[in-house]
Amino acid sequence: MSSSLVSTAVTVIGLGPMGRALAGAFVAAGVPITVWNRTPGRDRELVERGAIGAASAAEAVAASPQTVVCLVNYDATDAVLRQDTVTAALKGRTLVNLTADTPDRARDTGRWADEHGIRYLDGAVMTPTPTIGTRQAVLLFSGGQELYGEHRQVLDALGGSHTHLGEDVGRAAAYDIALLDIFWTSMTGYVHALALARAEGVSPRELAPFAQGIGAILPAIFQQTADDIENGSYSGEGNPLTSAVSTMTHVVHAAESHGIDTGVMRAAEGLARRTVALGHGTDGFSRIAEVLARR
Template sequence: MSSHDHDEQSAATVTADVTATVTVLGLGPMGRALARAFLEAGLRTTVWNRTPGRDRELVARGAVSAPSAEEAVAASALTVVCVVNYDAVDAVLRSAAVTDALKGRTVVNLTADTPDRARSTAAWAAEHGVRYLDGAIMTPAPTIGTPDAVFLHSGPRELLEEHRSVLEELGGSHTHLGEDIGRAAAYDIALLDIFWTAMAGYAHALAVAKAEGITARELAPFAQGIAAILPPLFEQFAGDVDAGDFSGDINPVTSAASSMAHIVHASEAHGIDAGVMRAAEGWARRVIGRGHGADGFIRVAELLGR
């Protein structure tokens, strides 16, 4: 074998070795869950965290602890990033040494932030020869590695397909939402809007119930009944909004506003802040004021969209 052939074979071996590995940057609860899933799948997993010490359990499971972020990203063709926000992403990836080590490699950023930050990060990546996919994790850390995990991805589809076999070791579903790099973050923002608004409503309901002598456990089964009503309404109202049809046959916005006023009154009678419900009632009153009192509450989506 010639030295040239030997060099080509060595290069191919190195490429194969690097492709069979993955790096995880960020070892909070979600980052550790991602790394554990890769390790359990038998992938050579390199880990790094800005605060030392969080990798002990992972190293015990077989992970390679990188002494620096640049050495971590150099260890793999694919780097998965999951940190607190894009400011933290920038602090890690945009140092000269890390940027240089990432050239020609792929970053899948599963950090939560806003669509505009995703687009600006993608522009930076393109400028520096870094292959970039944005993404979002829509389920809690304990679901990672199980069929219940939900991952959203946006950006170049071919990049997702190239790394799909590795990413699917994280379990669950992996949905490509489109080439617009900001789409995963947009879905994430919209879906978390539903979640946190609902959680705020539940917290408020528990406070009102307690003030009336009802325990949280007493209320919980009935609260679950309310939650069960929502999925078919979500589906129906999605069709209504897309079609521009805001029929209030089931429950006109005038009825909704009246119900909300009762909640505000009962809350404030106990000294409980009703600011969130006052805001929602205000939206309903504005819809009525525009002459749409016979429409359903979902007409508010059009009002806010303006």
């Protein structure tokens, strides 16, 4: 990325792995940058590359018209940003919060920002640290459209694709939480499958190519499932829930025969059986989403 692309200064608060990646991308793009971290010393490499290390969070915030914060959760951001001196320094400036937490916490932070005259954007980083500053990065943002447009040029230094999801500051976190739900339940299923395969004499490396084949068919299934739920069709043609329950039971029995914990698959099987018991045995797996949403 050209060093002439961006001229607006930015502050980065939080220099964990992702925070360092974000700050590094700004440095690489030629953005004047100030950094601060609660644990001293983490800014050394960035300072050597041209960043300015601030002595305090308030000093860091005061150095730039916009601050990007990326900490472990919103308890951590509250502990830093809601100090009187930092809040005062943020007044009239833009805060871009790339910390992961729940939509409600994002909205609460948005209200706090409004009350203190802070211009606020919430966001989520959807790809690992090595992608930041490259074409592979994926970032989501929510909050004021005009404010997002105003700061888009400097945020482009983070690379990849950026999507503004709407005025509700909780939208980026809502996407993030839903997508993390997919990721972590999928990864839990995968490591469980590797444990089960190994117990049957199949090594993880032997199974991996076939697991990738399962992954390859998921995009079309994801789209069809979303369409079924949107349309309210919940089609079970080709694979009704009763058949799905049968295959889940096979996994449970095989795993338990080796003494492998089946809590995750038992939970999935339980949801499917509950849905069948409600009279939806001929529907597809998508019906479970409707059942989960019932109050």
